[in-house]
Amino acid sequence: MFSKEEKDAIYKVIYNRRDVRSFLPTLIPEEAIHNILKAAHQAPSVGFMQPWNFVIVSSDETKEKLAWAADKERRALAIHYEDEAEKETKFLGLKIQGLKEAPITICVTCDPTRGGSHVLGRNSMPETDMLSTACAIQNMWLAACAEGLAMGWVSFYKKNDVRDILSIPPHIEPIALLSIGYTEHYPTAPILETANWEKRRRLDDLIFTDQWNNR
Numbered sequence: 001m002f003s004k005e006e007k008d009a010i011y012k013v014i015y016n017r018r019d020v021r022s023f024l025p026t027l028i029p030e031e032a033i034h035n036i037l038k039a040a041h042q043a044p045s046v047g048f049m050q051p052w053n054f055v056i057v058s059s060d061e062t063k064e065k066l067a068w069a070a071d072k073e074r075r076a077l078a079i080h081y082e083d084e085a086e087k088e089t090k091f092l093g094l095k096i097q098g099l100k101e102a103p104i105t106i107c108v109t110c111d112p113t114r115g116g117s118h119v120l121g122r123n124s125m126p127e128t129d130m131l132s133t134a135c136a137i138q139n140m141w142l143a144a145c146a147e148g149l150a151m152g153w154v155s156f157y158k159k160n161d162v163r164d165i166l167s168i169p170p171h172i173e174p175i176a177l178l179s180i181g182y183t184e185h186y187p188t189a190p191i192l193e194t195a196n197w198e199k200r201r202r203l204d205d206l207i208f209t210d211q212w213n214n215r
Contacts, residue, residue: 013145019191020150023102023181032147033104036180039143040108045132047119052136055107055166060100062165066107066177067099069161070154077156098152102179107166108137110173133175140178150183 002010037054045051057063074096099105110133112126122128137153144151154177162174192198208214 013142017141017145018150018187018189020152020179020183020186021098021191022185023098023150023152023179023183025101025103026182028103028149028181032149033180035147036140036143036149037106039139040136043132043136043139045135046122046125046128047115049115049119049122049129049132051110051112051114051129052133053109053111053172055109055168057105057107057166058103063100063102063105065165066105066154066157066162067096069157069165070099070177071096072161073156073158096154098179099154099177102152102181104181105177105179106140107162107168107174108133108140108176108178109168110175111171112173113171130173130175137176137178144180148182149180150186152179153177154179 033056040052040054041050043052057066110130112129114129115122119129141151141153157174157177159174162168162177163170163172166174168174187194190200193200204215
């Protein structure tokens with residue numbers, strides 16, 4: 001059982017963690033990074049396969065290369081909004097420089113071969129290895145928030161660019177680039193929500209009973 005204070009703390013972290021794009025150069029204590037990675041490694045995984053690895057990037061040269069890879073893909077994706085000038089401007093304004101500003105960026109990977117050919121619970125749904133890795137990423141986000149740190153997920157890049165930059169084997173999937181650091185501007189709401197990119201949907205509209213669309 002958890003006390004009311006403990007439950008309140010858990011929900012406070014869940015409701016307040018944000019995707020952040022602006023970081024201070026302040027170094028992060030090693031203990032905080034260890035706690036974040038330990039939280040990630042406590043995530044549930046299908047068949048207990050634990051498919052994740054973590055590449056910690058602190059080199060300015062490597063961060064510049066990752067920022068180049070992300071910026072290249074960002075510009076390529078912007079073409080999808082060329083008929084919506086306002087959205088295109090907002091899309092191109094997303095802060096790739098966070099990759100360069102943050103003291104560290106962690107590349108979270110997924111190894112689809114871990115556990116062998118027949119992982120318990122995975123044969124019917126092979127994508128559960130990536131879903132398990134996503135659980136580890138969520139744990140990292142919550143732990144970073146609890147440590148007073150900001151985290152930003154860069155999700156647009158060509159996987160082979162990241163593989164080449166970080167010398168990741170071809171069968172390993174680079175799932176996320178997560179920039180971590182302190183920030184002066186911790187958002188009170190999601191950045192894309194405050195930019196009017198999208199609004200949070202009503203929870204009641206997303207819940208069905210027994211059958212799809214049965215409210």
